[in-house]
Amino acid sequence: MSLLDLLALLPILILAFGGTAILMAGAWYREPRPLLAGGVATALIAAVAAGMVQPPTAEIAGLFSAGGYARFFTILWALLAAAGLMVAARYIMEKGLGAGEYVSLVLYAAAGMALLSSAIHLLGFFLALETFTLAFYILIASNRRCALAAEAGLKYLLMGAVATGFMAFGIALIYAVSGTLALPDAARLTTTAGELLPWGLLGWGMVLIAVGFKISLAPFHLWTPDVYQGAPAPVGGLLATGSKGAVVAALVGLLAMSGPVWHDLTDLLWLLAALTMLAGSLGALGQKNLKRLLAYSSVTHMGTLLVGLLCQSSEGLAATTFYVVVYVLTSLGAFAVIASLADERGEPMAFDEWRGLGHRHPVRCAVLVLVLLSLAGLPGTAGFMAKFAVFQAALQSGYLGLVLVGVFASVVSFAFYLRVTMLLFQSEEPASPRHAGTASEHAVLAACTAAILVFGLFPGILFDLISRILP
């Protein structure tokens, strides 16, 4: 560690120490608003820092990259943290949670995500992953008045712990074979003549299981709906977006750095991707609860992302990155809508609670419709361009079968997304009004909407950026 490293680490430091400072402030100062504002400000400053400060070194302590890619995701997660806090404000105040703890945990998780996205070392990867996972364990169960939240926390924790076991063992195997933990090398050295050595293969397989748990690949996805349902929407939003996006981002980074190393894993990934897309879309079809539906839909999306990863081409990686960004924005929007409608009766989740809500809250429900359509991949929204890019890359790499599975999943997903939209505008009797939402929630929604439309109609902006930062 040198001073230069510290400079490169500035955004992370801002997040971590900012979080700590707010934690300490929270211990004395119980008024939530300034703490929240401080948290948002910290996150935004971190984002700005990541954007403005040109890091003097290429990597930090050999564990993390300091390149454009890392900075890009640092900005993204910092912004996500800010948005997450803005959405969470009312939740914190109404539930009487410790704002200091909450804010610091979110900032800390964001730091973990940012680090994970830029991991170039298996130790860094592992630590960063554990960092924000731990934060989420706490955040999910943070509402101590809610039995479901406790249950969700338990489920996430136990599954996460087992996944950690797999991850550790997998990394150990990789290390055993390759003798290094530095990522491109570890990936490269586990292969000889283009094929993975057996243990290394198993090691990667086990890491894949752990990663599969984190990003809910089938059959490791079963926790997802329960946890999304139990977790409060502001946390669910972060969980659905950041914790998954950061992992995928790390994988993209890994692939981008090391070239095609997964040749031997292809079959397995193919299978997992297909299974995941099917399990997610079909699972969502049977749902009667929006949050569970979103959970299953996120499973589908992760399957699609895996397709992009599977391509291993630069096209595929760019597509995946784009997809991650878009997915994060849209999912955040969905959860933000749910959070903004929450009132003393809780968050609207069951379909019955959504029925006819479109007539009461047309604007927010319209946003929800847009978000859902974007998730489904309607042209004109960012979701379409994301799906388009992934399919394009997949076809380029010759994964026609996967694309067809993806098409099937997309059709099914349209079915369930549209069912929700129909629900919103069913008009037997207008639903009882929900909370009107706060300015900060509206701001987040507006930002998500704008992003969905802008990236949908002018995806070039994002694509150009991505192709410049991909390592």
Added chain:
Amino acid sequence: MTIPFGHALAFAAALFVLGLSCVLLRRQIMMILIGVEIMLNAASLVFVAASAYWRQVDGQIFVMLLMAITAAEVAVALAMVVYLWRRKRTLVADEFNGMRG
């Protein structure tokens, strides 16, 4: 010492499977957590063996940090256990099934 590398790994694998068995077969949250600890220790064994095999320090460092991480995780996990116990007076994992489908 003349242990083939493979044997050390085999021990670790067996330990891992035992840990996994604990996770799968036991219903009590505490025991599941214990199973996870076993799995992590299996990983540690691989790391240490590999560290010796490659004559490197990294494996051992990973184990040290893994222990620390585990400690942190266990702290939270056990706090959760206490919390759940207070809520429900049970630690049978399957009792927590308020959400499904």
Added chain:
Amino acid sequence: MNHSLLFLIPLLPLFCAVINLLFGMRLPRLFAEVMAVTGVAGAFVLTLIFWGHAEGEGTRAVLFTWLNSGTLDVSFALNFDRLAAPMTLMVTGVATLIHLYAVGYMHEDDDYGRFFALLNLFVFAMLVIVLADNLLVLFLGWEGVGLCSYGLIGFWYRKLENAKAGTKAFLVTRVGDVFLGIALLWLFALTGTLSIDAINDQAAAIPSGVVIALSLLLLLGACGKSAQVPLMTWLADAMAGPTPVSALIHAATMVTAGVYLLCRFFPLVSLSAVAMTAITAIGALTAIYAATCAMAQREIKRVLAYSTMSQVGYMFMAVGAGTVAGAMFHLLTHAFFKAVLFMAAGCVIHLAGDENDIFKMGGLARRGPVELFWVFLAGAVCLAGLPLTGGFFSKDGILLALFTHPDPVYRVFWLVGVLTALLTAFYTFRLVYLVFAGDYRGAGHPHAIPLLMRWPLWPLALLGLAGGLLNLPAFVGGGERLHHWYGALAGREVSASHDVEWMLIALAAAIAAAGWLAAHWRYRSYRPPLENRASRFLLSGWQADALVDRLFVRPFAAMARFCSSGCDRTLLDGTLDGLARLVSSWASMLVQLTTGRLTTYLSAFAWGFLIVLGWFLIKLVNGGGH
């Protein structure tokens, strides 16, 4: 006069139709009536004015391009030639009288605007057929008369049977139209033009097999409109419409369109002996079929309807025998006397208090104005072919043409013709006796017959009686004027020795007399109708409707049911629903996996691990020595 003004002939009725349609009901009744009659009468006058244009090669008038695409270039064009001119004159003339009659007939009906509009439109459509220069314009009129007959037969739409009769007429004639349509397409494909004259000019170049096919298609097309076997079932039901409509359909328009079509395409059709025989055969079959049916009918208008079929059958035979002039001659005389008969029948029905059944009439000669009886009788003797009437000469010309045809088969047709003549005379006088003789058997109260319903009968009756003058054969001192007028279009020159001609004339006279005598013997004093299987068979028109119902209507309905319920609902929607159900059953299976119990989730983890391990094992085994 500028020949493009020829368009005024059809357009005048059209214009009046549109005016009546749009404003008829908003303006005084008189306006509508005057408008309607003026339209047709004006066309009549115009025809007279333009008569000179028809001589020689005729006159062609082009209005504007209708369709233009690739090699196709169709204009709205009329061809006023020697074939068209008399027909036009007849159509407009007879229609004018029928319109006048209709004014009287309809004076109590409130929906006169629609009625006169349709009537005018009917004349317009017929004129378009007659004057059409190309097949597409002809087709326009062809479908137009179908439409107008549809609208007029079902004019009293509140009674469902009427509406159904109209629909039937439209549909059955449309079946014929399909064949005409095919012929149209084929002719265009062969000759690259739709102009009738051009097609006729190029006909010789068409391979003979194709000519046969084309001729048969044209024949079938003609059958539809002219109610010939097998497309005859609509005509008897068409009696549901108001009587002036029946008169118009049977006398001046519609049913003669088929004959006219065949005459128009005579240069083409006559190239094929097979086709000519077929035409004659169809004509003969229809003639005898309709005559037998007419013998058993009980409604006055149905008798007349079947007689029309039968007479049009004669015209077909004439075409088949190669004499266009003979066909047109019969067409014209028939138009006169059939119009008289129908219009008089309308008066009869008025007299009988809206009673159609001739067995509930009788003695009407004394109940109503006596002139009615005479007028009806005039029509009847023409129809029966009593010597010296118009009908006698025209029918005789046809029989002569059949008899003298070189092909021996035509003798059979001639025999059928003679037999039909006998039957015709019989049922005609049966009608006369049942309606006018004896005592009144009905219960209805006579309606007053307006003047306008009476006097238009006279000119037509006279025309019918004197119609023979149009084309009086040479051996009785006539000039065969019609034949000469048509010139090259007249078809085969019918020549026979005077002995043969006299013999045939004598035979015809004898036949007519025999028919009369038979009717006299049978119906001089009233006897109730026979109720046996034969009469029922004839009454129902040889069970043709039932046959059509069984052969076409029911299978069609069954097919419709199959397509809609069986195929779409059950098969296609069922498959879709099945797929949806399949997917949702997968979904529910998957959802059941999410039991909410941690142990399940953890074992799913294990299963996933197993997948990885299994895959790894496969790799190991396959990979060998790494």
Added chain:
Amino acid sequence: MTMLASLPQFPWLSLLVLLPLGGALLCLLHSGRAAECRALALATSLAVFGVALYLFVCHGQGEGRWLLYEDSAWISRYGIRYVLAMDGIALLMVLLTAFMQLAAILLAWKVERQVASFFALLLLLESGLMGIFLAYDLVFFYLFWEVALIPMFFLISIWGGVNRRRAALKFFLYTLVGSFFMLVAMIALYQIHGGQTGVYTFVIGELLQTRLTATQEGWLFAGFLAAFIVKSPLVPFHTWLTDALTEAPAAGSLDLTGLLLKTGIYGLIRVAFPLFPNATANFLPILGVLALVGLFHAAWSAYHQDDIKRLLAYSSISHLGLVVLGLAAWQLTAWEGSILLMVTHGITTGALFILVALIRERTATRSMQELGGLWGQVPCLAFFFLLFSLASLGLPGLANFAGEILVLLGTFQDHPVWAVVALLGVVFAAAYMLRLIQGVIWGPAAKERSLPDLTPREWLMLLPMALLVVWLGLYPEPFLAPLHGTVATLLAGGLP
């Protein structure tokens, strides 16, 4: 006018696409104020119609392949360009869209619920349709292709009949499945073309030069076909349409049958055929047979219906079968007939759907068993009903005949059997149409009730359509003229 004409760079086509979009946004901004929304929608669609009419009059007779062409970069990473191109066919479709949309707006005048959203969706739909008809870049095309689905989906699912949700979902998913196949094929074609030339582009004009093996071409063509055939819809992929048309609100049915159905056929003409000439050549016989099967199947099915809207839905399918048959004949006259028939069918069937809506408004039923005798009760309405029904059954002198006879004449040149069989369908069309007429306007009045006849607004909708039906029937020349060049080019450039 000359001044305007001298501005070739003015983005008229973009205006056509964006104007309704703008209108839709304005409508949304005025939500809650119904009257303003109506006026806004009407003004917008009038403006669009004005632009379309201007283009028809002033740019309808251009030289060369395109009458108007706009091209600018859009998503350069994937070679996706913002290309709008108008040829003769597109011109007609644009004009039809603009015209029908006016009618739809007027028809929607009495919508009570969520007025702003309704009009906004209608306008959005118009925008999407314009896009479909004008876009000349595959992705751009696809964008509009899907975007047009959404408003229709909402129109059906929110304002539709009793089974609206099911019908809406069926409609959406069915067409979606097809279009996904198109998407995949599209990307594959892009890859192949890029691999060959190094130029990665989605512009149709450039993709035309792709060299494909027979297998490749077959599969790609099948992908595109899936989208277009479902949308057309050819039997047996038609059941979504009957449900959707039956359940859709009046204006929705109008747009669905009058415009949205045309997009499938238009896609065939504009995208699928030119891109894959060899596969097209192989496929045409099948297409012809499918079209015939559809023609008959739908005619038969129509005969069995009691719900008049459903009957009309089937009649639409039947008519479109004839349109497709004309395309399958691959002959100039037949093509022009098909395109003309698309336009005329849009107007006649659209008008019939309007009338069904008006009848439904008055009698609260669409069942033929409960209708009848309308001539005596609402003569003007019944007259229009009769007129459009007759036009629809192909009476010469009315609009549909012109198209039909051209199709048949053209088809007969090379495929006499098809034409003959199709002609038989004419009888069937008469059968169900006459049954419809009889069930609705003739017969005894089902119930003695005094119904109001047409209001001025309804006259305003129907009269122009009626005039147009007669005009198109007697003098379709102005509408055929812009087609000649385009169709000739397409036919020549298509099959080898």
Added chain:
Amino acid sequence: MTTVLFYILGFILLAATLMCITRRNPVHAVIYLVAGFFALALMFYLLGAPLVAAWEVIVYAGAIMVLFLFIIMMLGLAPQEVPEGPGWQRWLPLVLLSASLMACSLLIILQDPAAGQEIPDFYLAPQALGEALFSRYAMAVEMVSFQLLFATIGAFLLGRPLPKGEDQ
């Protein structure tokens, strides 16, 4: 000698773990596991990791496991009365897993030349480990320290008594 010792320790480890996972009484289980971890610590030592071995005893066996024990005692977890009737569904994946893992191990050991290579004698002095830890991996240590900090917060948040009326 050490080789034999290694194997003996290995088997003790496995046996103790097996005992651990089959005990009904959690206290017993933890105690067996502690025993197993002692064996593991010795194995670490044999593999040249004295510091790790020490930590294994101090942190794992001594702290973490005792923490477990503490919680178990605190909550007074009774031995589970109900036998955890492991249905075949729960055994099946496990059996398959064990079988395949066994197969994998065998295959690897038999096939892979690397697996047959012996672990060289290796001794990593604690000092060297410490140097590496606080120089190259200082960043990691920082992260772990943060992790521990937030674990404390988490434990604090979750472990607080429930708000009034919110238990059960």
